[in-house]
Amino acid sequence: MFRQERRRVRAYVQYVYRLYDSTDESSDDDEAGDSSMGQSPEIVDMDEINLPAVNVESDTSMSSDEDPEYLSTCSSLEDSTEIESADEGCYGDGAGAGDAVCAEKNSLAADLRGWKNKFHVPLNQVGELLDILRKYHPELLKSAKTLLGTPRQKALVRNVNPGIYYHFGIEKRLLSILTSVGFLILDDPVGIFIGIDGVPLTKSSGSQFWVIVGYLPFIEDSVAFPVGVYHGKTKPKLSNNFLQELVEEAHHLYTTGFSYRGNCYKLKIEAFICDAPARAMIACVKSHVSDRYGCARCTGFGVILGELRTNDSFRGKNCVDHHHCRSILQNLDYVDMIHDLPLDPMHLFDLGAQKKMLTILCGIDSRKKIRGVTLTLVVVEQIDAFLAIIRQFISRLEFSRPPRSVKELPRWKASEYRVILHYIKGIGITKSRSLADSCVFLSDLSVIEVKNFVIVGDATVVIGHLYKTQQSYSVYPFQSSNISEYLVSELSTELRASDVYDILYKAVRLPTFLFLDGSFVVFPLRKK
Numbered sequence: 427m428f429r430q431e432r433r434r435v436r437a438y439v440q441y442v443y444r445l446y447d448s449t450d451e452s453s454d455d456d457e458a459g460d461s462s463m464g465q466s467p468e469i470v471d472m473d474e475i476n477l478p479a480v481n482v483e484s485d486t487s488m489s490s491d492e493d494p495e496y497l498s499t500c501s502s503l504e505d506s507t508e509i510e511s512a513d514e515g516c517y518g519d520g521a522g523a524g525d526a527v528c529a530e531k532n533s534l535a536a537d538l539r540g541w542k543n544k545f546h547v548p549l550n551q552v553g554e555l556l557d558i559l560r561k562y563h564p565e566l567l568k569s570a571k572t573l574l575g576t577p578r579q580k581a582l583v584r585n586v587n588p589g590i591y592y593h594f595g596i597e598k599r600l601l602s603i604l605t606s607v608g609f610l611i612l613d614d615p616v617g618i619f620i621g622i623d624g625v626p627l628t629k630s631s632g633s634q635f636w637v638i639v640g641y642l643p644f645i646e647d648s649v650a651f652p653v654g655v656y657h658g659k660t661k662p663k664l665s666n667n668f669l670q671e672l673v674e675e676a677h678h679l680y681t682t683g684f685s686y687r688g689n690c691y692k693l694k695i696e697a698f699i700c701d702a703p704a705r706a707m708i709a710c711v712k713s714h715v716s717d718r719y720g721c722a723r724c725t726g727f728g729v730i731l732g733e734l735r736t737n738d739s740f741r742g743k744n745c746v747d748h749h750h751c752r753s754i755l756q757n758l759d760y761v762d763m764i765h766d767l768p769l770d771p772m773h774l775f776d777l778g779a780q781k782k783m784l785t786i787l788c789g790i791d792s793r794k795k796i797r798g799v800t801l802t803l804v805v806v807e808q809i810d811a812f813l814a815i816i817r818q819f820i821s822r823l824e825f826s827r828p829p830r831s832v833k834e835l836p837r838w839k840a841s842e843y844r845v846i847l848h849y850i851k852g853i854g855i856t857k858s859r860s861l862a863d864s865c866v867f868l869s870d871l872s873v874i875e876v877k878n879f880v881i882v883g884d885a886t887v888v889i890g891h892l893y894k895t896q897q898s899y900s901v902y903p904f905q906s907s908n909i910s911e912y913l914v915s916e917l918s919t920e921l922r923a924s925d926v927y928d929i930l931y932k933a934v935r936l937p938t939f940l941f942l943d944g945s946f947v948v949f950p951l952r953k954k
Contacts, residue, residue, distance in 0.1 A: 637652065
């Protein structure tokens with residue numbers, strides 16, 4: 427490994443030699459041509475330009491005794507906080523050749539920085555390379571940290587059990603982005619999205635980051651900027667301690683505001699964008715997988731639909747079993763603890779209901795097999811063969827990853843479940859398909875089970891069976907003016923034909939505990 431690193435450094439040194447030797451030759455040819463054309467000798471007289479001497483043929487550079495200005499120039503370059511001033515004072519005022527050498531030096535330093543960042547070269551190897559190059563380019567910096575501009579002050583981190591936390595801040599990054607964009611007409615208050623998520627660093631240990639980022643939704647193609655980062659072996663045990671500096675700064679920016687182009691604007695957090703585990707952590711509530719008051723939208727127990735949660739009921743802890751403790755986010759009075767913490771479809775749909783359904787259908791877990799629902803081994807093999815056929819037609823440009831074999835179902839990613847849910851339909855789902863999935867509401871709010879669509883002339887006709895009994899279900903367990911539910915039963919044996927334009931809503935089955943006499947609850951899915 428050391429030989430490979432040595433060869434890589436040697437190859438880069440040879441490349442730099444060839445690059446700057448060719449530059450010196452071309453500059454010598456230009457000087458010779460200019461002198462032959464009879465230009466003023468002051469321009470080409472190198473003795474009158476205060477440049478540090480570079481001896482390419484010898485292995486050592488000129489000593490400080492021979493050139494007193496050389497020592498002061500190089501010593502000033504060693505300080506990373508005075509690089510720009512050293513560059514301005516190194517080559518005098520307005521010398522054309524001096525500007526060219528200064529640009530050449532900056533280009534070499536920039537190339538070295540880019541090479542280090544691209545190939546992730548360790549600092550000790552960069553330092554050895556600088557020692558070699560300084561023999562031929564004494565204007566280069568001595569330290570790799572100075573070359574990269576590493577700040578000398580240590581970062582002020584805060585202990586957040588069981589790790590450490592560093593807060594970058596919102597205001598400084600916000601003003602930097604607004605200044606780089608140019609002139610903007612801002613609304614007051616200025617809206618911002620805050621994203622919080624965990625990032626594992628290695629597979630061999632529990633080392634992980636929990637990152638807080640900010641995003642400005644009103645700027646097109648805006649990039650997220652860091653607000654704070656936590657590092658530890660596990661996630662923060664106390665989320666209120668983790669979010670303390672974020673909430674304090676957000677409260678200050680909302681009450682006091684920040685100055686931008688002579689005007690004072692308030693900053694308001696419009697939403698916290700998190701996945702389901704992170705949402706439960708910052709809200710200090712039960713996880714979405716808990717069947718004991720774990721639902722983030724209603725107070726129901728298990729599969730029973732309960733009263734919808736509101737911001738007032740959440741802050742008042744009307745459902746005590748849903749909370750672990752009081753969240754520090756409640757210190758921000760303008761934050762709606764229900765709607766400003768949106769739900770995560772990846773954990774709820776893809777890794778939640780869809781994964782559970784496919785696990786039961788394919789019989790991956792023997793403990794979750796259901797008689798009459800779980801498919802046979804022959805059907806599962808047919809599904810696997812079907813996926814192998816269509817996998818070659820799934821574009822990687824439009825889909826992040828095609829679904830793998832059903833045997834790898836426990837190791838599927840959320841994107842694979844999403845492809846099955848939204849694009850590849852009919853994989854064993856027809857067997858467990860409920861009657862409500864093929865039901866529609868007509869204009870008179872009657873419910874029919876669709877059997878087929880028939881084209882008669884220029885009209886399209888829907889044919890299906892009518893449900894004779896239909897009653898409102900919204901009164902139980904509570905009266906609601908927003909949700910319309912209907913309990914239907916007694917399917918007619920006669921077919922009914924209706925025009926397709928009479929279809930008003932698509933019917934969707936709702937989870938409920940009442941399944942008596944073949945009846946079930948349907949929910950009208952309204953068109954926007």
